[in-house]
Amino acid sequence: MKRSILMFCLALTSLASCSSTDDSDKNTSDGFDRTALLTYTADQRIIPIFKDLQAELTLLESTRAAFENNPNSAQLEQLSAAWLSAYKVWQHLQMYNLGQAATTSLDAERGFRTYFNRYPVDQQRIEELVAAGDYDFEAIPTYNAQGFPGLDFLLHGTSTGDAQAIDKFTSNTLAANYQQYLKNLVAHMQQVNTRLLNDWQNEYRATFINNTQNGQDGSFNQMANDFVFFYEKGFRAEKFGIPAGVFSNQPLPDRVEGLYKKDVSKDLALAALDAIENAFNGKAYQQETEGPAFKQYLEFLDRNDLVQSINQQFEDSREAINQLDDNFYLQVQNNNSQMTQTYDVIQAAVPKLKVDMKQALDFSIDYQDSDGD
């Protein structure tokens, strides 16, 4: 009898103690099947997106070759369309900075996106590299001169001394160099994507799925971090906050995504929002079926309230974005309050993802957003 009271007391004391200091290397104890979630994410989302981007880049390359043979404005328009189509697919992939992708460039924060979507690009740098005719797309001096933003300049921007975009491939004295740069750039994007896709298919898929540990290096933790990071930085800050001047003393219209084409910033942002919503809800890539993801994990833990409020935020964001000009460069200059209002709606989801969802799913955030001092 005394003993059972003692046990009861012990049980009480252990209940009273804090749960926040869990050891980071222990497996998840909430009963949710993280292996199934990771398997589904790899097979129904990440790998299919890499494959789709591969197909898009192949099309981009054949369109480019056709343009090289016939550098006229009709071919350039086709190339531009292929660029936009591939760029939108990229929006779905950017949040998966996992495995080799995370270390494939020397930019530790951006990882593989260094080669796909680091902007703004440095037009002067591109012109210098083209003139030199000697560059390595994996070396730091080219980091601001490549990817979809680099192509954006090549296809839509006007080089120094030219009258229009196409001149750099026709009348410019460096036309041959420009063609070569374009060719090498597309080829490099293909190479990187092939390399990463192969790794996923041959090696990394198994590593990813089997790494169910709960610490910072666990797959779920990394993926959740990347997801929140993409929402906060890649989507909220880069596509809206930075051009709207939220982090500076004045708006910075030349920091929009798709600066040279200009009327595509909204399209790209909406594609990114689709990507975010689909990743949250566990939609299989380009299909209507859903599988285990953040939403299902939260529902498993009886947090339908949070699922609903997060999805509502996404809808509110979409509604606000839809009201904006297709061209964010103009939007920021003509009506920046509408841009900051949209930013404010998008921001409202950050604590839900970064605090509420983080606590519910017990992952850790490995970055700080505030600059401090």
Next chain:
Amino acid sequence: MKKIICSVFIAAGLFTSCSSDDDNGTNTPLNPTPDVYQFERNGKSSVSYGGQTDRLMMGAELGSALKDPANTQAVLEGMFTNTGNHFENEALNSSSKNIRSKTAASKDYFAANTTESNVYKADFDTWIANQVNEVFSNWNTTASPGVAGKIEEAGGKVRYVNAKGLEYDQAFMKGLIGALVTDQILNNYLSPAVLDEADNREQNDNELLATDKNYTTMEHKWDEAFGYLYGTDNAANPQLGADSFLNKYLGKVDEDEDFSGIADSIYNAFIAGRAAIVNKDYELRDQQVAIIREKISMLIGIRAVYYLQAAKESLGTDPAAAFHDLSEAYGFIYSLRFTRIPGTETPYLSDVEVRDILSELTKNNGFWDVTPATLDQTANAIASKFSFTLEQAATN
């Protein structure tokens, strides 16, 4: 007897819980709360708030510059954003900090409200522009209703006002007490959204220090709140009056016998909260936050009421003195929107309430027209939001 055994166990469990060293089974002795704001780790100070000191010093220089008609709008704007090397103190020019980016920029009030934040920032931009274009350009004109210029107090002091009698530099400087200092302390650095951001708690629990620093991120955030109030003062023995912002007016209000002790209450709460972080006691920490939020908010309310009442006394006899008090009142009233009712997400007066009061004070010919009745009414409306009376605040 059995009950006693049980409660002893529970008590023991409560003591060990929440401390970082649960796993190895030893109790970490609690660090005593020091008498002064000094904290060390490995024999070296773990306190740091240089960025706050920089901004207070930038504010001081900008305050003087706003009174010198030789300055251009570009120079004053450059000081506000710290661009163009306009500070006399070279160290400030090379500082990565600036005031404007932290104006109306707290996480709690403005992270998802950047549109409103921009409206506040634009107010300060406008005050700078108007000071140059309306007041500097009329520096030698005698002010009258509807005409900006100079106006002399009975004691000989000359004030420079706009067409409504408002000193823009007072609106600017007293406005910054709310929009910069109070907002950053109460609604940013003392907010759980900042103190507990990302893995700050886990890191603080395990004393994982920020990269290359002698503090945990949470400790540092708390220090930054402290720095906005004491950043140019002696942290171990605050003298008050060390700046033209909150520190100065904390000293003034503490001298009023109705509020004497408020300075100690705030200082001690900062010490206790910082010690609570060292001891990983977040409940105690947040109790100190509530104290600081209440007292600093009250301080702003007291000064707003004080200046309104002071102006009432001199309105008929010494308009320049009254206008000066009203200009100070204007800035303190503006600052009320950045106060914080403890336990809520809201200020003591809302944006709409503040704007209504300010437009009432500045309608038509502004301070030239304002009546003692309006000043009483306004002062009462503000005092009614707080726990002090109009009479308590009116005396100094």
